[in-house]
Each structure stands twice: as structure tokens, then as C-alpha cells.
Amino acid sequence: MEFWYTEEQTENVRLSMKIKEQLYSRKSPFQQIDVFQTEEFGKLLTIDGLVMVTEKDEFVYHDMITHVAMATNPEIKRVLVIGGGDGGTVRELTRYSTIEKIDMVEIDEVVVIACREHLQQTACKLDDPRVSLYFEDGLKFVENKKDVYDLILVDSTDPIGPGEGLFTNEFYTNCFNCLSENGILINQNESPFYEHNAREMKRANTKIKNIFPICRPYQYCIPTYPSGFWLFGFASKKLDPIKDLDADRWNSLGLKTKYYNTDLHVGAFALPSYVKEMLDSE
Amino acid sequence: MEFWYTEEQTENVRLSMKIKEQLYSRKSPFQQIDVFQTEEFGKLLTIDGLVMVTEKDEFVYHDMITHVAMATNPEIKRVLVIGGGDGGTVRELTRYSTIEKIDMVEIDEVVVIACREHLQQTACKLDDPRVSLYFEDGLKFVENKKDVYDLILVDSTDPIGPGEGLFTNEFYTNCFNCLSENGILINQNESPFYEHNAREMKRANTKIKNIFPICRPYQYCIPTYPSGFWLFGFASKKLDPIKDLDADRWNSLGLKTKYYNTDLHVGAFALPSYVKEMLDSE
Numbered sequence: 004m005e006f007w008y009t010e011e012q013t014e015n016v017r018l019s020m021k022i023k024e025q026l027y028s029r030k031s032p033f034q035q036i037d038v039f040q041t042e043e044f045g046k047l048l049t050i051d052g053l054v055m056v057t058e059k060d061e062f063v064y065h066d067m068i069t070h071v072a073m074a075t076n077p078e079i080k081r082v083l084v085i086g087g088g089d090g091g092t093v094r095e096l097t098r099y100s101t102i103e104k105i106d107m108v109e110i111d112e113v114v115v116i117a118c119r120e121h122l123q124q125t126a127c128k129l130d131d132p133r134v135s136l137y138f139e140d141g142l143k144f145v146e147n148k149k150d151v152y153d154l155i156l157v158d159s160t161d162p163i164g165p166g167e168g169l170f171t172n173e174f175y176t177n178c179f180n181c182l183s184e185n186g187i188l189i190n191q192n193e194s195p196f197y198e199h200n201a202r203e204m205k206r207a208n209t210k211i212k213n214i215f216p217i218c219r220p221y222q223y224c225i226p227t228y229p230s231g232f233w234l235f236g237f238a239s240k241k242l243d244p245i246k247d248l249d250a251d252r253w254n255s256l257g258l259k260t261k262y263y264n265t266d267l268h269v270g271a272f273a274l275p276s277y278v279k280e281m282l283d284s285e
Numbered sequence: 286m287e288f289w290y291t292e293e294q295t296e297n298v299r300l301s302m303k304i305k306e307q308l309y310s311r312k313s314p315f316q317q318i319d320v321f322q323t324e325e326f327g328k329l330l331t332i333d334g335l336v337m338v339t340e341k342d343e344f345v346y347h348d349m350i351t352h353v354a355m356a357t358n359p360e361i362k363r364v365l366v367i368g369g370g371d372g373g374t375v376r377e378l379t380r381y382s383t384i385e386k387i388d389m390v391e392i393d394e395v396v397v398i399a400c401r402e403h404l405q406q407t408a409c410k411l412d413d414p415r416v417s418l419y420f421e422d423g424l425k426f427v428e429n430k431k432d433v434y435d436l437i438l439v440d441s442t443d444p445i446g447p448g449e450g451l452f453t454n455e456f457y458t459n460c461f462n463c464l465s466e467n468g469i470l471i472n473q474n475e476s477p478f479y480e481h482n483a484r485e486m487k488r489a490n491t492k493i494k495n496i497f498p499i500c501r502p503y504q505y506c507i508p509t510y511p512s513g514f515w516l517f518g519f520a521s522k523k524l525d526p527i528k529d530l531d532a533d534r535w536n537s538l539g540l541k542t543k544y545y546n547t548d549l550h551v552g553a554f555a556l557p558s559y560v561k562e563m564l565d566s567e
Contacts, residue, residue, distance in 0.1 A: 263558065
């Protein structure tokens, strides 16, 4: 008898992964959280039936959410992670000895509990002394703060359920205010390929463009997300991700990364024409 | 009752697409050919149960197999397409008024028959007066020819079944000899993500590197291929796809493309670190 995990990527498209066993299943006050052992992808974390993280391709996501900003501004010292309960984003951040403080605000403690127990590949650095965990609503956490972070990484689910508030004007404005003069905001910016993802990509981008002087989405290929073609949004008050990239400086750090490199950093901002057109249209 | 087309991308991963109806099904002397009307992807052509072309994302593949070479050398006049029975590659080539002659060698006439009938989106330019169709084995077609093409596009299936010979030293050597001094060879170079694809990527690349002075794989995101992350190989006798790119000249042609642009051309050669490592390892 075979067991398969199947995600409805759209109502007409499904991705299925063969499962060895289910390791964890719990309904938190916010969402349904499951961990599976798959044949192809190592361990798999799902939330409300959607793929969040697999051991085989999480390096793509966590490299790209972290290193693009860090290579653009190596002076980053104070970082806020919103969401990111699996710990992969924090793991990448802790590799920079120059970072002094990492606040992680995850609304759902159960995600962290599940990942500490079953996903040590990503959750391995949550006890780093620079990390403070807050189990709160990120939307509230960023209210009434001024110039307290150099970098905010919005490592969120899709804009449905608990992640919805993280795609609003109010949230992006509060992030702007939280950030220092050289501040950077990276947000999970959905995907251009399927219509429902593309609509959210466009909406998030339109809002951020109205608040941040610099707004440049960038792409990456992550096989277990719908279509495999996904974006982050780079937004900042002043720094440009291409002009301000100091490749030599980042390379001199000697960080070994499986996906990110400084050439790919530049290449990731060169979007397909259909994506540029979507983003530029009113 | 619902109908789904399911591809086994690996023995542990499946992609399924909802089907409205099956439009065509025939077993040729070489392979099984089917055309479906899908809900999400428009029409779908499969060969031996593997996705070849969908109307929704074929632009990615056909833009990237054609325009990278054409922008590197706008002097290309004589082109050989091997495989490509759906006609999408020929369609993109015919957009260049500077191209004088396009030979297309497809081993299986039934693919062309099926696509002429059911996939006019790609097969629409097969009757262009510059196009000659040969229903022969591409492997034989390139034997004992010298300096007859400026560009060869290997638009093949995977290296199993009839496509297998198109991944051999003998074939690549014959391509080298067919090409003019500024000649370019583009080949379908598989994918780095799943092990069986990665093995073929590496093998093809190792062979081509030993024959062509310049060999540079480049990437694109095509959602309906396994993992969505796929490569073409750029090989040439002299021209470098980055240094010899004349972006202004290509842009002055005014070709509207949905995926390709000259910034993305450069970005496509900036591969993830894990791919570079695979390609560089012995």
C-alpha cells in the first residue's frame, strides 16, 4: 500500500509526493500543522495542506530570503524575522557574525514546537544567543516602532488565514517606520504563473511601491512550490540591490551556499518579460 | 467524473493536470503520442506519457531555445532544428527576417501530423517558405556535412527512446563539423534537481565541453517540466553568449517576447552554486 501527500496547487493542478510515514499532526489555534517523511524530499512541513518546507529544496528559499539583503548591506546588525517558524531563515542569518540581534515573531508557537522536534535541519539555530523568539502577531509587533531594525524578513505563508495581515498597506507602512535609514524589507512575494498567485504578487508589489522608494522583486526556482517559479520582493529606503551590491566583500566572507552566489544575485533581478509587464501594469 | 493526466516525474513525485478531453492518441513506429485539452494549461502534447508542450508555458521553452543564440549572433542565416516536431522552435526562428534557411529534422512524422491538427499555436509556421522538413534520424542527418549551418538547435526528448543518440559524442562531433566558424549549438540539457535528470545534464555537458571551446549551460523556469527548473546548453566554436551579446542590436529588432529579454539572457547564465558545482565536478 502506498501513501501520497497531494497538494492542490490550483483546482486543476496537483503535485503528489510519496510518503514513508507521517511524523506529526496537530491542529493549533491558528492552523493545521503536519510533518511527513517523504521518499524524494526528506522531511516535509505542511500548513493547512500546503507545502511550507522540504529538506531537499529549503536551501533555495532560505538562501534567497537572506543573502540578497545581507550582500547588499553588510552593515546589517539588527534583524526582524516575521513568521519563519521552521527556523531556516534564522539559521542563515546566524552565519553572519556581524549580526548582533535577531528578533523572530511567529504567531504560532506550535510550528516552532513541531520543527524543533522534527525539522532540526532548519530549526537548528533557534537557540543562538542573539535570537529572541516572540510568539505574537507580527502585524501588532511592528506597530509604533521607529528605527529599530536594519532588515525585516517577512517569511510568511500565503495571504490567506493568519498570513493575511502581512500583505496590507498598514503592515508595510509599519515596517517602513521600524527600519533604519539604510533599512531593507524582504517579503514573500508569491508567483507570477498561476492566476491566484499572480494576483497576490501584483497586489503586494503595488502596495510596497507606494511606500518604499526602491522596490525590486527577484526570482528563484523552488520545485515544491506551485509552478516552481517564485518571487521575493526587495524594498528599501535607499539601497539598491544591484548598485549597492559589493560582491567582493560578500565573497570574502567565505560563506558556502548551495543556491546563492553574487552572480545569481544580479541575475535574479532580471525577470521574464511577462512578469515585468504584470508588475508594471496599473 | 473527473479525468486527470498524471506524469511520474520521479517514482516518488507526480504532477497531475485536470483534463477536459483527449483530442488525439496514436502509437507511431517510434513512440506513443497524445494530445489533451487541459483545464489549466490549454492543449497538452505528451510523448510516451511525458509532457512535451503545453500551450500555457511553451513560450518559456521556445523563447529560450531560440533567442539566446540569435541575440548572440544576429548574422545567423542557416539553421538546423533537430526534433522540434511541435513547430514552436521553427515559429520563433521565422520571426527573424535575416534567417534564410531552416531545416527541421524530425524522426517521427506523426508528431508533426498531430501538432498540425491540434497544436496550431506552435505548428503555425511549418509552411514558411524558408522551412524544409525532413522526416529522418537527426543523428544520420548531421553525418559528413561541413560548414553548412550557423546554428543547430537540438529540440529533443529526454535521452531515452528515439532521443538517446542525440546525447552522444558522435552526434556532438558531427554537429561541430556541420557548423560554420561562428557556429552555435543549443541542446536540451535536462535539469539539475532530480537525480536521473541531473545525471544526464552532467553527462551531456561533459561530452560537449570536450568538443566545443565554449560551453555554457543556462537556465529557465518551465512549470510543467519535472522540478520546473531546466537547462539548455550553449556551445560554440568562438562566440561567447555574454561577451558577444549585442543587446541594443537585438532590442532594435522590436520582437515582442513573453519570456526572453536581453537582461534575462545575461541572468540565465548565472547558475545556482549547486548546479555550478555539479557541472564543474569530474
